[in-house]
Amino acid sequence: DTGVSQNPRHKITKRGQNVTFRCDPISEHNRLYWYRQTLGQGPEFLTYFQNEAQLEKSRLLSDRFSAERPKGSFSTLEIQRTEQGDSAMYLCASSRDNYEQYFGPGTRLTVT
């Protein structure tokens, strides 16, 4: 399968814990995006990478959130000291430059 993959698919954690999600983009894509989606809403942009450089971050991305793409391939999104408001679906997408974005299946986070 050469699509975008995300792990884990589901994560349940207690408030205050740290969580990390992984995204593996389509191999020839230089751009990688993270989005957050809550029920009944469209995805909201969080951040994006061009190769290994993080070029833009949304104001939604508080200091508790950090994303990396160390070798310009896979990316990780870490949330520290999780809060109940962090419960959402976290989606990753990749593209070649500004062309079509392809999305992964998402990681559903539940903070109890």
Place this chain on the structure above:
Amino acid sequence: KQEVTQIPAALSVPEGENLVLNCSFTDSAIYNLQWFRQDPGKGLTSLLLIQSSQREQTSGRLNASLDKSSGRSTLYIAASQPGDSATYLCAVLRNNDMRFGAGTRLTVKP
């Protein structure tokens, strides 16, 4: 700030009907517009991409149009089928930031 609106929020039609989903955006300086399908609890599947210089794209029973000057796009679905039931999202890309509408939840009844 780019705002994307989709109307209607929900739509229910009998099988076989042709239908139109609407998307409007406030800032016409976009790079492209993309239509997606999302099944419950799943990720997004790309349906059609329209570059800002294009006016429409077609794929099978789907046709998407773009009128950048008026800030509108439509997704036309011909001969709808129960398998088309899903949420349809439009998204506009400006700079490096993609903004989504809240989606239209489509139900096609057999």
